[in-house]
Amino acid sequence: MSSEFSTIQPGGSLILAWRIQGKKVLVIGGGAVASGRINHVLNADGIPIVVSPEKGLCKEVEFRIHEKQVEWRNREFSPEDVTDDIAMVLSAVDDPSLSTQIYQLCQSKRIPINAADIPPECDFYFGAEIREGPLQIMVSTNGKGPKLATIIRNHIRDNLPDGVSPAITQTGLLRQKLRELAPTPEMGRKRMRWMIRLCEKWTLNELGSLKEEHMDKLLCHFPSSVPTYKELTRPPPSAFANCIWATTILLTGGLVFAKYWKQR
Numbered sequence: 001m002s003s004e005f006s007t008i009q010p011g012g013s014l015i016l017a018w019r020i021q022g023k024k025v026l027v028i029g030g031g032a033v034a035s036g037r038i039n040h041v042l043n044a045d046g047i048p049i050v051v052s053p054e055k056g057l058c059k060e061v062e063f064r065i066h067e068k069q070v071e072w073r074n075r076e077f078s079p080e081d082v083t084d085d086i087a088m089v090l091s092a093v094d095d096p097s098l099s100t101q102i103y104q105l106c107q108s109k110r111i112p113i114n115a116a117d118i119p120p121e122c123d124f125y126f127g128a129e130i131r132e133g134p135l136q137i138m139v140s141t142n143g144k145g146p147k148l149a150t151i152i153r154n155h156i157r158d159n160l161p162d163g164v165s166p167a168i169t170q171t172g173l174l175r176q177k178l179r180e181l182a183p184t185p186e187m188g189r190k191r192m193r194w195m196i197r198l199c200e201k202w203t204l205n206e207l208g209s210l211k212e213e214h215m216d217k218l219l220c221h222f223p224s225s226v227p228t229y230k231e232l233t234r235p236p237p238s239a240f241a242n243c244i245w246a247t248t249i250l251l252t253g254g255l256v257f258a259k260y261w262k263q264r
């Protein structure tokens with residue numbers, strides 16, 4: 001009986017895709033680690049606010065400030081930086097006692113915090129990431145071996161099949177069109193069943209090569225069938241080819257009729 005269900009493995013982390021679009025993320029520190037954190041926030045369309053004295057900035061953080069990709073407070077951290085509209089705090093300072101103060105303040109305000117390299121002061125850990133367009137993969141060893149997380153990430157990245165990113169992008173476009181075609185919740189099951197069949201039938205390269213003009217043609221098959229990529233993209237017979245076919249059929253018909261007539 002129990003073998004039917006998945007085995008619980010306690011001790012892991014809850015790995016989620018956190019949506020921080022348009023939300024403020026306080027980054028304390030301006031060194032190499034802060035720079036990596038800022039990039040993660042920007043790649044997720046979050047709004048980084050950086051607190052660090054100028055002398056502590058690394059080249060990349062200077063660049064982000066110069067490009068106005070981040071808001072910068074040129075001073076040491078102050079508790080007033082942790083305002084109620086801050087969605088998340090990322091501490092990357094080289095001062096353990098300051099880090100602990102920041103952690104305690106965030107706990108009291110119930111704002112999630114990551115203090116780089118200090119597991120007891122982390123509500124969440126960072127991981128080694130792969131980013132290819134809409135695809136994101138995160139490897140976590142749950143604090144056991146960060147360098148191993150990097151090595152495993154590199155192995156996965158080097159072995160990803162070709163064409164994952166365009167396949168996901170085009171599938172996203174098609175799903176959008178499908179939702180417009182069959183918008184009601186009642187159509188949900190049909191939509192999902194059809195998408196599953198398509199994703200299973202087509203290769204990643206085929207999905208990635210799906211042009212917008214073919215999408216409309218493909219959606220004509222919803223919900224009853226899923227054509228193969230070849231069937232869908234086969235060019236329609238030309239007028240010349242049609243003419244040849246018609247002539248062949250007429251000639252063959254004529255010959256058969258003549259033979260029959262002769263026999264009578």
Ligand SMILES: C[C@@]1(CC(=O)O)C2=NC(=C\c3[nH]c(c(CCC(=O)O)c3CC(=O)O)Cc3[nH]c(c(CC(=O)O)c3CCC(=O)O)/C=C3\N/C(=C\2)[C@@H](CCC(=O)O)[C@]3(C)CC(=O)O)/[C@H]1CCC(=O)O
Nearest residue numbers: 116117125126127128140141142143144145146147149150
């Ligand atoms: C994955 C990555 C993401 C990122 O930070 O962006 C990340 N660390 C990375 C690199 C790295 N960090 C360290 C080394 C030296 C070699 C080594 O120790 O292995 C290297 C390798 C290097 O520098 O090449 C030292 C280290 N790290 C932590 C401690 C404290 C401790 O263990 O107690 C110590 C000091 C240990 C000591 O004093 O000995 C703790 C954490 N580091 C984490 C994440 C979280 C757990 C992630 C997980 O286990 O999956 C966690 C818990 C908290 C956090 O910071 O979020 C990033 C790779 C990014 C990439 O490859 O893209």
Ligand SMILES: NC(=O)c1ccc[n+]([C@@H]2O[C@H](COP(=O)([O-])OP(=O)(O)OC[C@H]3O[C@@H](n4cnc5c(N)ncnc54)[C@H](O)[C@@H]3O)[C@@H](O)[C@H]2O)c1
Nearest residue numbers: 029030031032033034051052056076077092093094116117
């Ligand atoms: N998780 C990881 O991948 C990883 C890797 C290396 C280091 N670390 C840890 O992250 C921390 C930062 O590493 P780094 O290499 O960026 O260090 P760094 O020395 O380059 O940067 C420290 C930053 O903290 C800022 N700072 C110090 N006191 C401050 C204050 N009172 N207010 C505001 N800013 C202040 C400095 O201005 C500087 O920008 C270190 O504690 C290190 O142990 C984590």
